[in-house]
Amino acid sequence: MMNDLARFWFDDAADAPRACTLEDYQGATPRWCPGCGDHAVLAALQRLCRDEQLPPEETVVVSGIGCSSRFPHYMKTYGFHGLHGRALPVAEGVRSRRPDLHLFVVTGDGDCCSIGAGHWIHAIRYNMRMVVMMFDNRIYGLTKMQTSPTTQAGYRSNTHPRGAWLEPIDPIQTTLGVTNVSFVAQTVDWNPVHVAATLTRAYHHPGLAFVRVLQRCPHYTGDVYEAAQRDPKRLLLLEHADGVPIDPAVAKLFPNRTAHDPHDLDAARRLAARDDEVLPVGLFYVNPAAQRYDAYTVEGLATPRNAKLAAVRGELDHYKV
Amino acid sequence: MAPCGRARLRVALRVPGAAAYLHHEHGGRGRVAYAASTEPIMSTSVVNEQIIEIVSDSGEGAQTAGQLFGTLAAKMGNGVWTVEIIPAEIEPPPRSKAGASGVRVRFGSRPMTNMGDEADLVVAFNEQVLYGRIDAGALRPGTVVLLDDKWAAHPEAAVRDAYRDGVEDLRARGYVVREVPMEAETLRLVDNARRGQNMWVVGLLCALYDRDLDVAKADVAGIFTRRRKGPEVIAQNHALLDAGYAWGREAFTERFRVPPMETRGDMVVMNGNAAVAMGAMAAGIELCAMYPITPATSASHYLGAAFHKAGGFVHQAEDEIAAVSFAIGASYAGKTAMTITSGPGMALKTEMIGLAVMTEVPLVIVDVQRGGPSTGLPTKVEQGDLLHALYAAPGDAPKVVMAASSIDECFHFMVTARSLAETFRTPVIVMTDANLATGQTAFPYPELDERWLSPPVDQTPWPAGVPPYAWDEATGLSPRPIPGQPGGMYVLTGLAHDERSRVAYEADINQRAAERRSRKLVALQESLRPPVVHGDDHGELLVVGWGSTRGAIEEAVDALRADGHRVSSIHLRFLSPLEPGLPEIFARFDRVMTVELNYSDPPDAPGSRRYAQLAWLLRAQTLVDVDCWSRIPGAPLPPGHIARALRERLSGTLPDTRRTARRGAR
Incomplete structure (x- = not known):
């Protein structure tokens, strides 16, 4: 009440940033299944927006198609729920001329690593500033349990009832292999503190921050992350001063911790290639100095209209006879 | 069809007269060598349009030469239309029919809207690429062919024979073949004829068509400056232009002047x-x-x-x-x-x-x-x-x-x-x-x-209570919130949605939203004008076209009208929505047909005839029995071909589709 009065009476206060609460970021009621890991990430992103006080009108969430891609509907920001596999190029277009917006992308393992795989590779290379949350539940959920590119070999689905024939693609290794990669992190939906800390770290990265969220699907792949969820020893917490900042009290809940320098790409790749049952969580790699394509696409953004008109006339003059 | 009002071109050449030719072989360089042995051009004819082609193997510069000559024509006030002649590969095998690379230039004393029919003159760097153009229907008996004569002295007997046989055959087909020492003359100035023969040819054509060489030189300087070449390269190309021009001045006994268009502002x-x-x-x-x-x-x-x-x-x-x-x-x-x-x-x-x-x-x-x-x-x-x-x-x-x-x-x-x-x-x-x-x-x-120019992105607050798709009942139009606008937040979705962009779970929302999107086209159609009829607004036959065929269709219609046929045409710029008033215009003609560059079955084809695409659309939209004539030659439709097809339809040598359809309807 006081706040409203202050805004009404004092110009200075009217210009001051308003205080946004969680409700300011909460859109439609989520229609994901009970127990779905997506709920936790939604809550984490809403908290991030609140903590960073992102104006909802300057925040855009772009998604593709799949269970997780319903995400923008549940935010009270601008959203773009587009086509299967195409979230990344749409987000690149948004970013190209709008450096002022806070941009988040939601994509799934099918959306990103299968139908949109070409865009995935190039988005990493473009390195335009955005947070990309890749929800990996290792199955096609919305279309009712088909093998995804990250489904483990032997896992039974409706398209491979005798078990998936191929070994899964590794999204972390693949992303770390792309030229100009600048930020790769991994988190798990069942540790909300770590999810929130990872997203915050990603949000502040000046480039494309790729975050793989290991995400439970209670309907179809409830067993896939069950062991890791039950036994914290199956997770390996990556620690570094420049990594995902974790409260020491929370860090203690991870029996397995290791120091990992996220500026060391070779070390990141070795870590990602570990062939054991332990899942690293935290920041694999970061390079804030990587070249950014959005630095190219914003050139000339402030060109005044008369200068544009003069430029067109100058070009036309080349063709004059 | 003979293009109306265009003089047939007869280019008489003094060379290769033995004296001049020998003099070139053994004499000194440059203009002085000719001056003693040849006379300047004797006569000038005025023609109101010309179609020329320059064709070579890929990489010999015929495209640059053609575009240069086309620009020159425009700068001298002519109406002009150029067509690129492009092989499918970057560098196809030399001396091959499929490898013809170059440009057609049609220029005249009125605006040019299409490539026209057969060429009046073709400059060919070898006889094989010329055969590619003959196959494409680009030549007629009487077309003048200026052919590089270097192949007559080629070290390989097979090439020499092919050239000799070719020249004989070309003459037998009725072309006026003039052998020109293009390479030999070019080599007087440069070591590699592939870098220069094209400019020599432009100089030659400037002599034949009385072009302003200074304008050509200014253009050449521009071309090579843009290619970041220095003054030596420009000077060399100017020298080649001069040499070709001088050779032409003395070799041709007549030249042709194509006067400029009457009125023109800046173009x-x-x-x-x-x-x-x-x-x-x-x-x-x-x-x-x-x-x-x-x-x-x-x-x-x-x-x-x-x-x-x-x-x-x-x-x-x-x-x-x-x-x-x-x-x-x-x-x-x-x-x-x-x-x-x-x-x-x-x-x-x-x-x-x-x-x-x-x-x-x-x-x-x-x-x-x-x-x-x-x-x-x-x-x-x-x-x-x-x-x-x-x-x-x-x-x-x-x-x-x-x-x-x-x-x-x-x-x-x-x-x-x-x-x-x-x-x-x-x-x-x-x-x-x-x-x-x-x-x-x-x-x-x-x-x-x-x-x-687009206005700056609107970032003013979005009015309270207005949904992101506030569809107007009548027009389907609605204002659009843009990220950054306070209060306008919405989630764009490809799912069926209502005014608030909320996912539609009820059946009638989808129906309503689709109607609103459809009404936008109606609103646009109501703001359009009916097409303008080219020719009388009533008659025996109405030709309907769309896209790049307009110039050729209208030229064909003009030719038929000059022969007394009651033919008119309209050309559609809007296909969705269709321009208004079509049924009314169609009703004033006995028959309606489209002319298009796509596939259709002929009228007498067995089975259900598959129509050209615009015809298909017009039949569905107007319930008029619209006929069509369409071809897919991989080249623009020449006006002469269109005129021939229209004559066939008018003379009834093909079945009248309207009557056929009416029978079918009973």
Whole structure:
């Protein structure tokens, strides 16, 4: 009440940033299944927006198609729920001329690593500033349990009832292999503190921050992350001063911790290639100095209209006879 | 058909007269050597139009020469239309029929709207590429052929024989063949004739057509400056122009003057892809997202070279889908963007264009059509994408489809397209084709308008209570919130949705939303004018066309009308929505038929006849029994071919489709 009065009476206060609460970021009621890991990430992103006080009108969430891609509907920001596999190029277009917006992308393992795989590779290379949350539940959920590119070999689905024939693609290794990669992190939906800390770290990265969220699907792949969820020893917490900042009290809940320098790409790749049952969580790699394509696409953004008109006339003059 | 009012060209050459030729072989260099042995040009004839071609193997510079000669004609005040003659490969085998590379230039004393019929004169660097042009129907008996004579002395007997046999055969076919020592003369000035013979030929043609050599020289300086060459290269090319000109002055006994058009203000000369690029900049579009595809790509070359000066950029995406997605993302965020492609790219972009329709995101899509289906004829013209542009989407996806019928429309339609895209909150497809894309013509210097440029992105607060799709009941139009606008937050979705962009779970919402999107086309149609009839507004036959065929169709109609036939034509720029008033116009003619550059079954084909694409559309929209004549030669339709087809229809040598259809209806 006081706040409203202050805004009404004092110009200075009217210009001051308003205080946004969680409700300011909460859109439609989520229609994901009970127990779905997506709920936790939604809550984490809403908290991030609140903590960073992102104006909802300057925040855009772009998604593709799949269970997780319903995400923008549940935010009270601008959203773009587009086509299967195409979230990344749409987000690149948004970013190209709008450096002022806070941009988040939601994509799934099918959306990103299968139908949109070409865009995935190039988005990493473009390195335009955005947070990309890749929800990996290792199955096609919305279309009712088909093998995804990250489904483990032997896992039974409706398209491979005798078990998936191929070994899964590794999204972390693949992303770390792309030229100009600048930020790769991994988190798990069942540790909300770590999810929130990872997203915050990603949000502040000046480039494309790729975050793989290991995400439970209670309907179809409830067993896939069950062991890791039950036994914290199956997770390996990556620690570094420049990594995902974790409260020491929370860090203690991870029996397995290791120091990992996220500026060391070779070390990141070795870590990602570990062939054991332990899942690293935290920041694999970061390079804030990587070249950014959005630095190219914003050139000339402030060109005044008369200068544009003069430029067109100058070009036309080349063709004059 | 004999083009009306065009003088037949008889080019008499004094050389190779033995004396002059020997003198060249053994005498000194340059102009002085000729002066003693030959006379200057004796007579000048005035003609009101000419069609010339310059053809060579790829890489010998015939394209540069042709474009230069075309620009020169425009600068001298002629109406001009050029057509690129393009082989499918970058460097096909030399001396091959399929390898012909060059340019046709049609120029005259009135505006030129198409490539015309057979050439009056062809300059050929070898006889084999000439056969490629003969197969394409580009020559007629009487066409003058200026042929490089170097092959007569080629070290390989097979080549010498092929040349000799060729010259004999060409003469037997009725062409006026003149052997010209192009390479020999060029080698007097340069060591490698591949870098210079084209300029010598332009000099030669300047003598024959009484062109201003100083204007040519200024153009040549411009070309080589743009290619970052120094003054030595420019001087050498000027010397080649002089040498060709001097040789021509003394070798030709007559020359031809093509007077300029009567009135003209400032003009520009460019091809359709350059016009699209310039139009995009004039329209205030700041972003062209594309993926390389022939014949659309060169528009992005022009943009890439100039866009940054107007604050824009070309995004070369990883694929066609990414290109259109990128453009849609930018448009959604307030910067209406364009994407440009050809048929195969349209196929790939289809799902995304459907999304733009469903979510009402403004977008400009340019489709530079080529032969299809599949990879088809990558460098050749066709009008095969019309129905694809109109209907290729799952479900009902109404959008605006326009077709440029000339190169100046390639420019101006970009301005119209961006404006319509934003006003009607819809994708707009601008159709051009390979003929417009690579043909050059002169058109009035556009009067630019600052209002064409897009306004700054609106970031003012969105009015409270107004949903993101506040569809007007009558027009389906609605204002659009843009990210950054306080209070306008909504989630754009490709799912069926209501006014608030909420996912539609009730059946009637989908019906209602589709109706609103459809009504936008009705609203646009009501704002359009009926097409203007070329010729009388009633008669025996009405020809309907769209796209790049306008000039050729109207020329054919004029020829028939000159013979007393009651034929008229209309040309459609808007295909979706269709221009209004068509049933009324159709009713004033006994018969209606389309002429198109796409496939259709002939009228007497067995089974259910498959119609040309515009005919299909008009039949469905007007219930008039519209006939069609269409071809897919991979080249523009010459006016003479169209006129012949119309005569056949009028003389009734083919079945009257209207009567057939009426019988079928009973």
